[in-house]
Amino acid sequence: MKYFYRLLISLSGCLIFLLLHSCLGLLPSLAAEKVTVRYGLFEQSIPVADIRDYSQTQKASSDLQSFLDYLSAKDKQKFQDALQVKMSLDIAALDKLINTGMGKQILSFASQAIARRDQASIPALRSALILGAKSPDGLGITSFLEAYPSSQLVVDVSKIQKLVGMANSSSSSAAAPPKDDVSSSPLGKIALQYQTLAVQDKQFSGCLFGDSISAGLGNTLGNGTFNFGLNGLSTISLLEQLKTLIPTKVKCEKAIIAIGGNDAWYGISDELFSKNLQEAIALVRTMGTKEIFLIPAFYSTVAASLDPTVAAPLSKVEQINVLINQVAETEKVPVAAAGLAPLYENNVLRGNLTSDGDHLNTEGLKIYRQALLQILGK
Structure with missing residues (x-):
């Protein structure tokens, strides 16, 4: 994950990133000292301090290393990348969100994977979210764990796998082509x-505005900016997102639209993509935006592009990038491509900048972030 809703559904902290990669509660002032992983008869405890040290130094304690030994090199990298995600969230908005019907449902949903002897799983999760988000670093794996109001967080991995599978399920079958269901999924x-x-x-x-690659940045573009990135976003769900946001009367002086990779993956027609992108630009302009910049669709590695379950050819x-340039010319908006050049070699994502062939790892996100900061003049 990478963005807010991934942490919401994986309230158990680091384990969802690891294994699937894939109101203030009136509670005692405690913090989780260890995470206990339970999977059938298997059970292992990992000190939270070891997780924090690993995120900072990449050096694993003997306890953590014995757990990491179960993972492939790729999954270890995903775990390390997930530990770097620290989200700066609006505390008031977060508090309101988890008190909505949907927020309560998500907490109840996630609490099923947390083993406690008392009945305080939901209040404990609420407290850890708010207090973790208040930490200087923002809400992340370690801040969540360190804010959890119990000395131990016991997670049933088999239940997490089942719950996240249900949360991510769509009406299409596994064999069906991927499609945009961002606005209909619980996480979206x-x-x-x-x-x-x-x-x-x-x-x-x-x-x-962008998809999972943009969402992976969190709100790290400086004061006065907001990252509206959503996993799975294409121009179809971008239009729905903008139509939902406009009534809030939000204003954006500059806007960056980084879209297209999922349109290519979902097989959206050239005509529909161009039409949607033009309409999205028109909607962004109603937000009082003075400057709009387009970002080319992100390329994957060759291996990922050959797997239809991972990325587009x-x-x-x-072809999507050709269309982006055509729309940019029609709408008289610039395409900011220069800063992204270090990510690619001959329009192929560099292997050392990705952990799965399609998304950017920590080093890749640094390059992308720097490109965006140059556009924003920061």
Whole structure:
């Protein structure tokens, strides 16, 4: 994850990133000292301090190393990348969100994977979210764990796998082509609801609209900016997102639209993509935006592009980028591509900048973030 809703559904902290990669409670002032992983008869405890040290130094204690030994090199990298995610959230909006019907449902849903002898799983999760988000670093794996009001967090991995599978399920079968179901999925709904609460009547110097690669940045573009990135976003769900946000009266002085990779993956037609992108630009302009920049669709590695369950063919991404340039010329908006050049070699994502062939790892996100900061003039 990478963005807010991934943490919401994986309230157990680091384990969802590891294994699937894939109101203040009136509670005692405690913090989790260890995480206990339970999977059938298997059970192992990991000190939270060891997880924090690993995130900072990449050096694992003997306890943590024995757990990491179960993972592939790719999954270890995903775990390390997930530990670097620290989200700066609007505390008031977060508090309102987890007190909505949908927020309570998500907490109840996630609490099923947390083993406690008392009946305080839901209040404990609520407290850890709020207190973790208040930490100087923002809400992340370690801040969540260190805010959890119990000395031990016991997680049933088999239940997490089942719950997240249910939360991510769509009406299409596993064999069906991928499609845009962002606005209909529980995770998409909760993420968008947070955004509407967080930006009500606010004005930002810069706004970023994009898919999971943009979402992976969190709100790290500086004060006065907001990242509206959502996992799975295409121009179809971007239009729905903008139509939901406009009534909040949010204003964006500059806007960056980084879209297209999922359109290519979902097989959206050229005509529909161009039409949607033009309409999205028109909607962004109603937010009082003075400057709009387009970002080319992101390329994957060759291996990922050959797997239809992971990414779009590189040729389709190339065609989407041709369309982006055509729309940019028609709408008289610039395509900011120069800063992304270090990510690629001959329009192929560099292998050392990705952990799965399709998304950017920590080093890749640094390059992307720097490119965005240059656009925003920061």
